[in-house]
Amino acid sequence: MDENIKALFRPRSIAVIGASEKPGKIGYAVMKNLVEYGYEGKIYPVNIKGVEIEINGRKFKSYKSILDVPDEVDMAVIVVPAKFVPQVVEDCGKKGVKVLPIISSGFGELGEEGKKVEEQLVETAHRYGMRILGPNIFGVVYTPEKLNATFGPTDVMPGSLALISQSGALGIALMGWTILEKVGLSAVVSIGNKSDIDDADLLEFFKEDENTKAILIYMEGVKDGRKFMKTAKEVSMEKPIIIIKAGRSERGAKAAASHTGSLAGADSIYTAAFKQSGVLRALTIGEAFDWARTLSNLPEPEGENVVILTNGGGIGVMATDAAEEEGLKLYDNLDDLKVFAKHMPPFGSYKNPVDLTGMADGKAYEGAVRDALANPNMHAVAVLYCQTAVLDPRDLAKIVIREYNESGRKKPLVVAIVGGIEAKEAIDMLNEEGIPAYPEPERAIKSLSALYRWSRWKATQKRE
Amino acid sequence: MDENIKALFRPRSIAVIGASEKPGKIGYAVMKNLVEYGYEGKIYPVNIKGVEIEINGRKFKSYKSILDVPDEVDMAVIVVPAKFVPQVVEDCGKKGVKVLPIISSGFGELGEEGKKVEEQLVETAHRYGMRILGPNIFGVVYTPEKLNATFGPTDVMPGSLALISQSGALGIALMGWTILEKVGLSAVVSIGNKSDIDDADLLEFFKEDENTKAILIYMEGVKDGRKFMKTAKEVSMEKPIIIIKAGRSERGAKAAASHTGSLAGADSIYTAAFKQSGVLRALTIGEAFDWARTLSNLPEPEGENVVILTNGGGIGVMATDAAEEEGLKLYDNLDDLKVFAKHMPPFGSYKNPVDLTGMADGKAYEGAVRDALANPNMHAVAVLYCQTAVLDPRDLAKIVIREYNESGRKKPLVVAIVGGIEAKEAIDMLNEEGIPAYPEPERAIKSLSALYRWSRWKATQKRE
Numbered sequence: 030m031d032e033n034i035k036a037l038f039r040p041r042s043i044a045v046i047g048a049s050e051k052p053g054k055i056g057y058a059v060m061k062n063l064v065e066y067g068y069e070g071k072i073y074p075v076n077i078k079g080v081e082i083e084i085n086g087r088k089f090k091s092y093k094s095i096l097d098v099p100d101e102v103d104m105a106v107i108v109v110p111a112k113f114v115p116q117v118v119e120d121c122g123k124k125g126v127k128v129l130p131i132i133s134s135g136f137g138e139l140g141e142e143g144k145k146v147e148e149q150l151v152e153t154a155h156r157y158g159m160r161i162l163g164p165n166i167f168g169v170v171y172t173p174e175k176l177n178a179t180f181g182p183t184d185v186m187p188g189s190l191a192l193i194s195q196s197g198a199l200g201i202a203l204m205g206w207t208i209l210e211k212v213g214l215s216a217v218v219s220i221g222n223k224s225d226i227d228d229a230d231l232l233e234f235f236k237e238d239e240n241t242k243a244i245l246i247y248m249e250g251v252k253d254g255r256k257f258m259k260t261a262k263e264v265s266m267e268k269p270i271i272i273i274k275a276g277r278s279e280r281g282a283k284a285a286a287s288h289t290g291s292l293a294g295a296d297s298i299y300t301a302a303f304k305q306s307g308v309l310r311a312l313t314i315g316e317a318f319d320w321a322r323t324l325s326n327l328p329e330p331e332g333e334n335v336v337i338l339t340n341g342g343g344i345g346v347m348a349t350d351a352a353e354e355e356g357l358k359l360y361d362n363l364d365d366l367k368v369f370a371k372h373m374p375p376f377g378s379y380k381n382p383v384d385l386t387g388m389a390d391g392k393a394y395e396g397a398v399r400d401a402l403a404n405p406n407m408h409a410v411a412v413l414y415c416q417t418a419v420l421d422p423r424d425l426a427k428i429v430i431r432e433y434n435e436s437g438r439k440k441p442l443v444v445a446i447v448g449g450i451e452a453k454e455a456i457d458m459l460n461e462e463g464i465p466a467y468p469e470p471e472r473a474i475k476s477l478s479a480l481y482r483w484s485r486w487k488a489t490q491k492r493e
Numbered sequence: 494m495d496e497n498i499k500a501l502f503r504p505r506s507i508a509v510i511g512a513s514e515k516p517g518k519i520g521y522a523v524m525k526n527l528v529e530y531g532y533e534g535k536i537y538p539v540n541i542k543g544v545e546i547e548i549n550g551r552k553f554k555s556y557k558s559i560l561d562v563p564d565e566v567d568m569a570v571i572v573v574p575a576k577f578v579p580q581v582v583e584d585c586g587k588k589g590v591k592v593l594p595i596i597s598s599g600f601g602e603l604g605e606e607g608k609k610v611e612e613q614l615v616e617t618a619h620r621y622g623m624r625i626l627g628p629n630i631f632g633v634v635y636t637p638e639k640l641n642a643t644f645g646p647t648d649v650m651p652g653s654l655a656l657i658s659q660s661g662a663l664g665i666a667l668m669g670w671t672i673l674e675k676v677g678l679s680a681v682v683s684i685g686n687k688s689d690i691d692d693a694d695l696l697e698f699f700k701e702d703e704n705t706k707a708i709l710i711y712m713e714g715v716k717d718g719r720k721f722m723k724t725a726k727e728v729s730m731e732k733p734i735i736i737i738k739a740g741r742s743e744r745g746a747k748a749a750a751s752h753t754g755s756l757a758g759a760d761s762i763y764t765a766a767f768k769q770s771g772v773l774r775a776l777t778i779g780e781a782f783d784w785a786r787t788l789s790n791l792p793e794p795e796g797e798n799v800v801i802l803t804n805g806g807g808i809g810v811m812a813t814d815a816a817e818e819e820g821l822k823l824y825d826n827l828d829d830l831k832v833f834a835k836h837m838p839p840f841g842s843y844k845n846p847v848d849l850t851g852m853a854d855g856k857a858y859e860g861a862v863r864d865a866l867a868n869p870n871m872h873a874v875a876v877l878y879c880q881t882a883v884l885d886p887r888d889l890a891k892i893v894i895r896e897y898n899e900s901g902r903k904k905p906l907v908v909a910i911v912g913g914i915e916a917k918e919a920i921d922m923l924n925e926e927g928i929p930a931y932p933e934p935e936r937a938i939k940s941l942s943a944l945y946r947w948s949r950w951k952a953t954q955k956r957e
Contacts, residue, residue: 038721054821063758087914109929114862139840143902144498148769171561180882182913196805196807197851198804198805198807198851198879198881199807199879199911201880201881202805202880202881202911202912202913202916203911204913204917205880205912205913205914205916206912206913206932208913208914209913209914209916209917218777247807249806249807252649275807275810275811275813275814276810277807277814277815277818278814278816278818279817280813280816280817280823281810281811281813281814281817284806284809284810284844284846285810287842287844293609312935313811313933313935313936314811314933315932315933315936327507335844340662341660341663342660342713342741342748343660343661343662343663343667343713344713345744345748346739346740346745346748347777347778348748349739349742349744349748350739350740350741350742351746352742352744353742353743353744353745354742359744367636376603378751380748380751382748387661387662396847415662415663415666415720416665416666417662417665417666418644447666447667447670447778448666448668448669448670449666449668449670449672449673450669450672450673451669452669452670452673453673457586466646468670468779468780469655469779470779471776471777471779472777472779
């Protein structure tokens with residue numbers, strides 16, 4: 030493990046160079062997020078005027094230079110204007126800092142001249158044994174250490190998904206999305222211009238990181254394709270990687286080229302490379318997070334037999350359509366499936382999709398979910414619920430949470446609840462407990478299918 | 494216009510036969526919804542014991558029989574147990590009621606015997622010149638008349654989409670969904686067993702109904718395919734019809750057959766019939782409502798030139814990918830597009846997708862949206878926004894609402910806002926104003942594309 034990369038996620042102390050006492054400034058926002066998100070290491074604001082900075086009543090003395098800080102500093106978050114950054118990097122080197130997230134912009138993204146400055150920064154950093162994240166980023170989050178060194182949203186929900194974004198603006202928007210949609214994160218990393226630390230470096234960290242179970246990357250392009258592929262393939266053998274990379278269409282690729290300077294027309298190369306490396310390419314943001322919910326929370330299935338439990342014939346059929354289209358196999362052994370007959374009225378159907386009927390109450394779901402989780406021939410379970418007056422969706426959520434926990438969470442289980450406000454609350458409750466829940470049956474099935482795809486890819490790799 | 498069908502949506506007076514004073518009973522829930530949703534006609538509860546029914550402090554005397562009601566009754570909602578229904582229908586006939594939504598279940602859905610009883614009910618009704626909706630339904634909503642004669646959710650958001658559901662359970666769940674997702678409805682009709690009034694009858698009403706701009710049907714099967722197709726095609730020339738019909742896959746169709754008794758394997762026939770009739774078939778609930786938002790709110794485009802405005806290169810590329818895949822044409826005339834240059838910094842791009850850059854503030858969006866709406870060569874506009882600190886998404890929403898209203902809403906405009914809680918609020922604000930807004934760029938583009946598909950189908954029909 031690269032000690033510098035480790036310091037990016039588990040710094041024992043942090044300096045914020047360019048910290049500000051003024052709300053609205055990035056140098057204030059970073060301080061505020063560090064404090065409010067509960068970082069427990071030492072925080073040293075560095076401000077050229079040496080102002081006092083107050084965050085929620087907690088007062089911080091600031092230092093005029095990083096060299097004045099009377100302690101070791103693992104990570105220095107840099108937010109000063111671009112022209113001051115070279116000197117700051119030099120000072121950080123002298124101080125013995127390990128890693129430098131450079132939030133400041135005004136470098137490579139502006140053109141050739143900026144790119145040269147960037148290269149010099151990296152040279153300086155490497156001379157002192159430091160690594161640079163960025164520049165042109167919004168920072169880094171690592172929830173197990175209560176570290177939020179960004180100027181993005183504060184209240185990131187802890188979980189097992191690591192999110193890497195090349196775009197700053199979209200990355201912050203996606204952080205907000207995860208909070209709204211209850212997607213639990215282990216980490217968020219803004220990699221911006223990737224002058225030094227790149228996707229591959231981070232993948233290597235997340236591969237070993239016990240708090241991360243899946244990785245989602247928003248990518249505009251990679252510089253060293255060979256390195257990325259090699260690492261991605263190695264990591265995919267351990268943990269699933271989901272990538273959103275826009276620019277699939279000819280015109281989209283052209284627009285991407287003018288936006289990021291990456292090569293147009295190379296999209297088919299990415300597609301092939303992703304496929305070979307076991308990377309799951311999502312076509313939209315929504316799809317990526319749908320998959321990520323399942324991939325970052327659930328164990329791999331031990332076989333192909335999927336069971337669908339439903340109280341609505343219609344949503345059961347929708348899920349069945351999706352399962353067939355995705356190549357999932359619905360379990361067919363009626364001797365085994367007959368166990369569900371006792372949880373339904375006579376006009377129910379224990380054929381898969383198992384229709385508990387609109388009369389299904391808490392007891393019916395409890396029994397059916399328990400039986401499905403207990404039977405070793407049933408390898409994955411999709412619980413569907415169409416909101417009725419018989420059973421409050423929030424009570425259904427409680428039942429599923431309890432049964433899944435008591436079963437030891439040994440096989441994948443996804444949930445879809447169709448309905449109104451109570452259904453949304455039930456979905457949130459499940460997601461907060463790390464049980465992937467969706468407002469539509471197809472989204473649950475397609476997410477389960479992504480888990481199967483990754484699992485099957487691994488199996489073919491092992492056979493080869 | 495069939496007077497009986499009209500009475501289903503604009504009854505001057507309503508009897509609830511089987512009304513109850515006990516919360517938790519369907520006969521109470523229907524009364525409660527009628528009162529709470531603000532129905533302004535007369536409401537006559539009918540209860541065999543003649544109990545007094547109190548709803549929110551308002552007291553209703555109830556009648557022991559519909560024949561005792563001292564006034565004309567246009568619509569009688571029937572919630573008594575199945576065995577009493579034949580007598581009640583007979584009484585309604587004598588009373589001169591026009592239309593009978595029969596909520597009660599226990600008829601055709603149970604088998605042949607129930608089907609016979611159902612046929613007799615219809616015979617009786619027709620003898621008296623009445624029409625039957627159902628049985629086995631959850632009721633009917635018509636928002637322009639503040640009519641909510643269902644036992645589903647109360648606070649349906651008024652709008653221009655008519656929703657028809659063959660499934661009761663899913664229909665209620667979808668009503669809840671529309672409230673949660675701010676989809677405005679003109680009507681909700683549960684058609685259940687379709688013993689008498691069917692999809693075609695309702696389509697004919699909605700075709701003429703000035704409060705309805707689009708129709709969404711959840712369908713499990715049709716009895717008279719020829720009649721449905723003929724009507725659907727006529728209606729599609731005036732208003733778009735979106736249909737969700739599960740059972741596309743072989744196994745899904747089999748499951749549907751066991752659930753609804755409809756023929757398996759006939760799905761390809763539906764596909765062909767829908768296509769020929771101009772019906773837009775949505776593959777999922779989410780897709781159907783996405784399209785419905787746009788189709789029920791926006792005018793048709795007067796040409797093919799779509800303009801995408803964005804503050805994020807990434808989401809601009811995603812939208813471009815979706816537009817290409819959907820066959821939408823991004824406007825290319827740089828002489829016209831140059832008008833956007835004045836709303837962006839020098840590193841922005843006025844090539845379509847128009848990148849206002851992450852620095853885009855309210856003024857930039859205001860100017861760009863106004864210019865796009867004003868230029869007659871630009872026929873449709875997609876406004877994308879990636880949440881940044883520069884502009885609160887709710888302020889963006891206000892700007893778009895104002896500009897779109899001031900332009901007279903003459904061309905289609907869709908919005909996508911990617912972000913967290915404030916983004917969700919902004920999306921809700923726009924949807925409440927009838928401006929289709931989505932949390933992902935692709936969903937906005939695909940919905941615009943559905944509008945184009947319908948519009949192009951109409952054009953080909955007119956040419957033939």
